[in-house]
Amino acid sequence: MSETPVPEDIAESWQVIHGYSISVRPLRRADLDIESAFVEGLSRESRYNRLLGGSMTLSRRHIEQLTTIDYSRDMALAAVVMTEDSEVLIGVARYVQEASAGPGPCEFAIVIADAWQGRGIGAHLMRKLIAVARSRGLPAMYGEILATNSGMLMMMKRLGFRTARHPGDATVNRATLDLSAP
Ligand SMILES: CC(C)(COP(=O)(O)OP(=O)(O)OC[C@H]1O[C@@H](n2cnc3c(N)ncnc32)[C@H](O)[C@@H]1OP(=O)(O)O)[C@@H](O)C(=O)NCCC(=O)NCCS
Secondary structure: OOOOOOOHHHOEEEEEEOOEEEEEEEOOHHHHHHHHHHHHHOOHHHHHHHOOOOOOOOOHHHHHHHOOOOOOOOEEEEEEEEEOOEEEEEEEEEEEEOOOOOOOOEEEEEEEOHHHOOOOHHHHHHHHHHHHHHHOOOOEEEEEEEOOOHHHHHHHHHOOOEEEEEOOEEEEEEEEEEOOOO
């Protein structure tokens, strides 16, 4: 798929943590290598939680798909820091719309690099993702979270999502946010 125009206007310089200035910007196709390093650096636990206990490895092809975003309907926000002369990816939050004819409900996913967890980056990326989805007129956002992932479930509640056991799978919770509500 050819790259659709990247919405650079949503980029922002956000916060300084431990001397590192964090920027939030759309993920680009050119980020293949830093996305690859990011995924490879995740702990087993983070990977397990992100992939809902499924396959623990991601192929190069899958990583290519993760960096090829159709920005006319979907969104992927990257949190990056500059270290010496290179940019390092430390978190990604994304949504995809479920139906081909938008705007419709979207499913989110998020993962923060282990060393950067617990510093407010996940909550910040989710708030920005919600704001983008709302500004594009999407009616609802939802995601599936392992029932054992208490940190993520806590974050969902703080962000106003309703959570409930998945009807078909007791190991998974579904979190839903009505985007039409103020
Ligand atoms: C879950 C995850 C996205 C949270 O991101 P984060 O940057 O670590 O979270 P933040 O620092 O922004 O925390 C936001 C809120 O989440 C909750 N939270 C996050 N981690 C928590 C933990 N380990 N225990 C309890 N609460 C936690 C808290 O309510 C926190 O609010 P507070 O700081 O006011 O107490 C991150 O830990 C992660 O990437 N985990 C692995 C992948 C994953 O589980 N993805 C979700 C599946 S879609």
